[in-house]
Amino acid sequence: MTLQSPQAFARIGTRGSPLALMQARLVRSLLATTHGVPEDDITIEVLSTGGDRSQASNASLSEIGGKGLFTKEIDDAMLSGRVDIGVHSSKDVATRLPDGLLLAAFLEREDARDAFLSVKVASLDHLAERAKFGTSSIRRAAQVLRQRPDLQIVPFRGNVGTRLQKLIDGVADATLLAMAGLNRLGEGHRATGQMDPEIFLPAPAQGAIGIAARSDDRRMADLVGALDHAPTNLTISAERAMLAVLDGSCRTPVGALTRLNGDTISLKGQILSLDGQTAFESAATGRDPLAVGRQVGEDLLAQAGTEFLSKWAVQ
Structure with missing residues (x-):
């Protein structure tokens, strides 16, 4: 489904969820403003991804293929020229993009914290x-179980509206969602509270x-590069460099928290067992995001050992 005419200054591929469409429209607006072209000259093509099609099954992403489920069809459409x-x-x-693709820009990062949502209680500590x-x-399951090992983890997928309705219907007593997504959708008020990012690393x-x-x-890379937010690029580059060392995906619980002080990057990384009862953390500071990320990733590997990652990765 294409939302604008086929004669395009740029053609954007996106998923069809409300959040994904909002993000694509934001990029379209920024491209149009930055380069002085009408928004109608930038098309948005909605592509159904494996991750979207698997929503009804409620299966964990780690069980059905990991992160690429939400990007593969969009990647293929770029590589084919669609x-x-x-x-x-x-x-x-x-962590590793298909050959022929690159991440050309990052928009300014929103609130990276997880939001606590419940229609019954005010916080994780108040759950029965x-x-x-x-x-x-x-990751969220492991971090929650680390604090509350008594809780029952139940599968919980869908867009923001679907998950809110599931809370109302009693499918679960509480959940965590990205604060950034809620804010971008104008739903930040739905959050019952925000999780401490030093404990619940995003x-x-x-x-x-x-x-x-x-x-x-x-x-196109140059046109998009004009939208890049340099501080965000630094933080994301550090976190992705850490993941590259860990071979991180949706299959191992991994958290990261990056702060900037001028051009100095401070990265804290965490890996956990699936039950949350074992966790390793490391931190590093520097000016080279790739070096900082690799340092944290290598230290986490040295602490945990490859056997730990093999044991606790979802098979």
Whole structure:
């Protein structure tokens, strides 16, 4: 489904969820304003991804293929020339992009924290013994179980509206969602509270919109590059470098928290067992995001050992 005319200054590929469409429209608006072209000259093509089609099954992403489920069809459309760029929630982008693609820009990062949502209680601590906690994120499940090992984790997928309705229907007593997504949809008021990011480290790259392009299309990469928010690029680059060392995906619980002080990057990384009872953390500071990310990733590997990652990765 294409939302504008086929004669385009740029063609954007995106998923069809309300959040994905909002993000694509934001990129279209920024491209039009930055380069002085009408928005109607930038098309948005909605592509159904494997991740979208699997929503009804309520299966955990880690069980059915990981991050690439939300990007593969968009990647394929870029590589075939059907669209010029792909707009993604950066946390959904695989650590290693397909050959021929690159991440050309990141928009300014939104609130990276997780939001606590419940229609019954005010916080995680207030949940009753053995309450049902809804999430299909193995990171969130592990972090929640680390604090509350008594809770029952129940599968919980769908867009923001679907998950809110599931809370009302009693499918779960509480859940965590990205604060960034709620804010972008104008639903920030739905959050019962925000999780402490020092304890509940966000997913690597959470809260940032990433724009992918073909690596051989310099014109488009330059047009998109004009939208890049340099501080966000630094933080996301550090977190993705950490993931590259860990071979991180949706299959191992991994968290990351990056702060900037001028041009100095401070990265804290975490890996956990699926039950949350074992966790390793590391931190590093520097000016080179790739070096900082690699340092944290290598230290986490040294602490945990490859056997730990093999044991606790979802098979």
